[in-house]
Amino acid sequence: GDSVTQMEGPVTLSEEAFLTINCTYTATGYPSLFWYVQYPGEGLQLLLKATKADDKGSNKGFEATYRKETTSFHLEKGSVQVSDSAVYFCALSRFSGYSTLTFGKGTMLLVSP
Amino acid sequence: AAGVIQSPRHLIKEKRETATLKCYPIPRHDTVYWYQQGPGQDPQFLISFYEKMQSDKGSIPDRFSAQQFSDYHSELNMSSLELGDSALYFCASSGLRLNTEAFFGQGTRLTVV
Numbered sequence: 001g002d003s004v005t006q007m008e009g010p011v012t013l014s015e016e017a018f019l020t021i022n023c024t025y026t027a028t029g030y031p032s033l034f035w036y037v038q039y040p041g042e043g044l045q046l047l048l049k050a051t052k053a054d055d056k057g058s059n060k061g062f063e064a065t066y067r068k069e070t071t072s073f074h075l076e077k078g079s080v081q082v083s084d085s086a087v088y089f090c091a092l093s094r095f096s097g098y099s100t101l102t103f104g105k106g107t108m109l110l111v112s113p
Numbered sequence: 114a115a116g117v118i119q120s121p122r123h124l125i126k127e128k129r130e131t132a133t134l135k136c137y138p139i140p141r142h143d144t145v146y147w148y149q150q151g152p153g154q155d156p157q158f159l160i161s162f163y164e165k166m167q168s169d170k171g172s173i174p175d176r177f178s179a180q181q182f183s184d185y186h187s188e189l190n191m192s193s194l195e196l197g198d199s200a201l202y203f204c205a206s207s208g209l210r211l212n213t214e215a216f217f218g219q220g221t222r223l224t225v226v
Binding site (some may be wrong): 036045049086101104 | 117146148154155156157158161169171203205214215216217218219220
């Protein structure tokens with residue numbers, strides 16, 4: 001079945017450091033890929049998405065590129081802020097417009113001043 | 114903009130009791146999803162409805178049932194509650210015909226004691 005694997009956390013960074021959170025997936029066909037963010041005590045917010053190979057999703061300085069050849073969708077940000085501290089979930093759906101999601105385990109990011 | 118509304122936000126029940134969680138999707142969204150997120154875990158898909166019909170089923174226990182009503186709101190009914198049912202329950206909605214991704218509510222935190 002479909003699955004998503006993320007790097008384990010917590011990831012601890014200083015403000016303005018470069019961020020990478022690795023995500024790889026296993027799925028049949030051509031899934032859509034997502035990054036969701038969860039702040040403490042809150043729901044899941046869509047951060048960015050990509051629906052086909054080589055698409056780059058971007059939002060709020062975060063980027064991720066859909067790499068079909070490596071089945072990856074790594075999240076990056078050039079300069080993190082304290083306010084980016086949250087749990088980040090990589091997720092996939094079987095195809096664009098089909099929104100039942102399979103999530104990774106989540107990666108906690110802690111950014112210190 | 115209107116978001117997904119879940120009620121109640123917090124619920125405490127005793128073992129073997131029943132609980133009902135409600136979800137009000139974003140207007141014009143035709144699909145509702147329920148997810149369960151245990152402490153420190155990734156969200157697990159339970160069940161979804163499209164136009165008031167069950168559209169997909171995940172790891173929903175037989176003790177749980179759900180439905181979507183004519184006004185598109187959905188309810189998750191949980192009976193014979195167990196300690197292990199303590200979790201954050203998320204509802205999400207999407208517009209399948211609109212081809213929009215899923216938007217999540219703030220969640221209902223259920224504690225079974």
